[in-house]
Amino acid sequence: MVSVAKKLVLQKQKELKKTKGKKPIKKTGKSVSSKPKTISNSKAAKIVKKQTPTAPKYVTSEKLSWKAVDIPDTLDDYEGFCGLEEIEGVDVKIVNGRAQFIVKSDDKVRSQEEIKSVKTSIPEGDFELDEEDVNEDELKKSEEDHEEGDEDEDNKEDGEEEDKEVEQGEENEENEKANNEKLSSEKMKIIEKEPSKNKKKTKTVTTLTSRNNADDEQDVPTIETEQTPEEIKPKVQKPKQNIKKLQEDELLANGDAFTAAQELELPDDNINLPKWTKPIPQLSAFTLTGLSKLGFNKPTEIQKKTIPVALEGTDVIGKAITGSGKTLAYGIPIMEKAISTGNWETQDTPTGIIFAPTRELASQVSKHLQQLIKYSSLPTNSIVTLTGGLSIQKQERLLGYNPRIIIATPGRFLELIEKSTDTATKFASTDIVVFDEADRLLQDGHFEELDKILELLNNYRPKEKLQSKKWQSLVFSATFSKDLFGKLDSTKPKPEAKNNKKRKANEVEESGDAETAEVLQMLGKKLRFRSKPSFIDVNPTDVVADKIIEAMIPCGNQERDLMFKD
Numbered sequence: 264m265v266s267v268a269k270k271l272v273l274q275k276q277k278e279l280k281k282t283k284g285k286k287p288i289k290k291t292g293k294s295v296s297s298k299p300k301t302i303s304n305s306k307a308a309k310i311v312k313k314q315t316p317t318a319p320k321y322v323t324s325e326k327l328s329w330k331a332v333d334i335p336d337t338l339d340d341y342e343g344f345c346g347l348e349e350i351e352g353v354d355v356k357i358v359n360g361r362a363q364f365i366v367k368s369d370d371k372v373r374s375q376e377e378i379k380s381v382k383t384s385i386p387e388g389d390f391e392l393d394e395e396d397v398n399e400d401e402l403k404k405s406e407e408d409h410e411e412g413d414e415d416e417d418n419k420e421d422g423e424e425e426d427k428e429v430e431q432g433e434e435n436e437e438n439e440k441a442n443n444e445k446l447s448s449e450k451m452k453i454i455e456k457e458p459s460k461n462k463k464k465t466k467t468v469t470t471l472t473s474r475n476n477a478d479d480e481q482d483v484p485t486i487e488t489e490q491t492p493e494e495i496k497p498k499v500q501k502p503k504q505n506i507k508k509l510q511e512d513e514l515l516a517n518g519d520a521f522t523a524a525q526e527l528e529l530p531d532d533n534i535n536l537p538k539w540t541k542p543i544p545q546l547s548a549f550t551l552t553g554l555s556k557l558g559f560n561k562p563t564e565i566q567k568k569t570i571p572v573a574l575e576g577t578d579v580i581g582k583a584i585t586g587s588g589k590t591l592a593y594g595i596p597i598m599e600k601a602i603s604t605g606n607w608e609t610q611d612t613p614t615g616i617i618f619a620p621t622r623e624l625a626s627q628v629s630k631h632l633q634q635l636i637k638y639s640s641l642p643t644n645s646i647v648t649l650t651g652g653l654s655i656q657k658q659e660r661l662l663g664y665n666p667r668i669i670i671a672t673p674g675r676f677l678e679l680i681e682k683s684t685d686t687a688t689k690f691a692s693t694d695i696v697v698f699d700e701a702d703r704l705l706q707d708g709h710f711e712e713l714d715k716i717l718e719l720l721n722n723y724r725p726k727e728k729l730q731s732k733k734w735q736s737l738v739f740s741a742t743f744s745k746d747l748f749g750k751l752d753s754t755k756p757k758p759e760a761k762n763n764k765k766r767k768a769n770e771v772e773e774s775g776d777a778e779t780a781e782v783l784q785m786l787g788k789k790l791r792f793r794s795k796p797s798f799i800d801v802n803p804t805d806v807v808a809d810k811i812i813e814a815m816i817p818c819g820n821q822e823r824d825l826m827f828k829d
């Protein structure tokens with residue numbers, strides 16, 4: 264006899280067989296009755312109708328609901344196209360020489376109102392536009408709107424990092440803006456041949472090019488299509504504003520140095536600045552043009568004495584008070600070296616690294632050097648400031664454009680070289696290292712960082728490849744008091760070596776008093792100069808002593824006694 268349990272099992276198996284193949288019912292919050300609902304024939308028909316895919320529709324690009332996406336720093340995982348998000352469920356087909364977009368559902372298509380509103384926000388880039396799509400006024404307006412948008416975006420980015428760095432932030436934004444102009448990563452160019460007069464079919468070549476990477480260009484598909492001259496619409500005249508700059512930047516970014524050189528404004532060879540050229544005959548026409556434009560008709564004392572020595576490659580220790588023109592005293596030698604190197608578009612190592620103790624000073628130095636560099640053959644993104652409080656990613660991106668001059672505070676610089684051996688190796692290959700306001704750089708807070716930096720740079724320097732095993736050091740400070748350089752005490756030579764070292768310190772030219780000599784000796788040990796440094800003191804103590812006048816103050820006996828009372 265079959266047991267009740269077995270009966271139940273058999274019944275269950277039968278039920279399971281019946282339900283097999285049916286789609287499982289999705290669970291909702293509501294309780295689902297175990298009894299399957301019967302669906303009327305008409306309702307079932309409606310559901311079937313809803314599931315039928317819409318017939319494919321051909322639409323123009325403006326009708327698609329494109330969304331802008333940020334282009335990431337690295338393009339490895341980037342799936343967008345020219346800063347636009349890919350739209351799923353849309354196919355592209357070339358019909359009569361034009362790209363047609365085939366959509367399968369209406370939710371990918373914009374309404375007329377939406378199309379109108381997006382026409383005023385054309386994305387950045389040299390996109391060619393159809394005349395009927397937008398007139399010149401609209402184009403100008405959209406560009407202005409977009410510029411404002413850019414600022415907002417950048418401000419937002421910096422705001423996330425640190426608000427208080429306003430001044431420096433602005434300066435980096437300027438650099439970044441210049442770089443963005445120069446290297447807007449993806450570009451669409453439409454090169455069209457002139458339509459022939461005899462109404463023959465003309466070939467239109469559409470090439471997608473990447474400005475940044477010549478290799479990318481080879482991988483980009485070229486679409487050749489046949490078009491009649493009627494089909495080729497005249498291009499809208501782009502705004503003239505900044506066109507020359509854009510063309511120049513494009514040439515430079517593409518590495519077409521020869522054509523770019525022709526586009527560059529040449530320096531004035533007839534600049535007459537004898538007060539500069541007499542003590543410093545090595546100055547280039549670029550620098551002289553810049554100095555003349557800035558109205559700097561003669562060098563300051565520290566500039567006159569430092570620049571010629573530094574241009575010869577000698578290490579320099581300069582003593583000059585604040586506001587004496589130290590920035591150009593080291594800035595001009597770096598600039599001249601960078602200009603003479605020539606192949607800056609291929610060289611990926613910096614010419615000079617300038618260390619400053621504070622972000623404000625770094626920013627000030629950068630601004631000052633930018634003023635002069637703009638008259639040189641060096642590109643606008645030749646100077647990069649690396650300081651804390653600003654986006655490290657942004658700074659890394661700027662380093663990708665191979666700047667010639669790095670201005671840094673020790674903390675951020677150390678962070679970057681500890682993060683990437685590639686960056687450390689590049690920086691270690693520098694020709695010149697400047698320590699501005701050395702007394703402050705070698706005090707608490709910075710001393711340990713600078714110590715590590717020097718060690719890393721020394722270790723990473725690819726000596727076999729470089730002409731010189733050591734970089735040139737330019738050290739500036741308003742004072743060489745032992746109190747301020749106290750940290751160097753720990754690196755003081757051992758007593759037995761003291762006499763030898765003392766002799767070396769005395770060899771430093773015009774080293775002045777014993778205290779200065781001792782500080783210089785300690786500095787030499789820390790910075791490991793490549794040559795005997797030239798000590799240039801533009802405010803020696805005897806200058807101050809000369810200004811002290813002997814005076815007699817007549818006073819009575821009582822006052823005199825008060826004076827000598829201990």
Ligand SMILES: Nc1ncnc2c1ncn2[C@@H]1O[C@H](COP(=O)(O)OP(=O)(O)OP(=O)(O)O)[C@@H](O)[C@H]1O
Pocket residue numbers: 558559560561562563566584585586587588589590591631
């Ligand atoms: N040869 C020159 N002729 C005229 N003005 C100059 C000259 N060189 C520099 N200056 C101007 O002098 C000012 C001070 O220069 P700079 O900032 O280089 O001084 P500094 O010694 O570095 O001072 P600080 O220690 O404050 O940075 C700047 O405004 C700069 O534009």
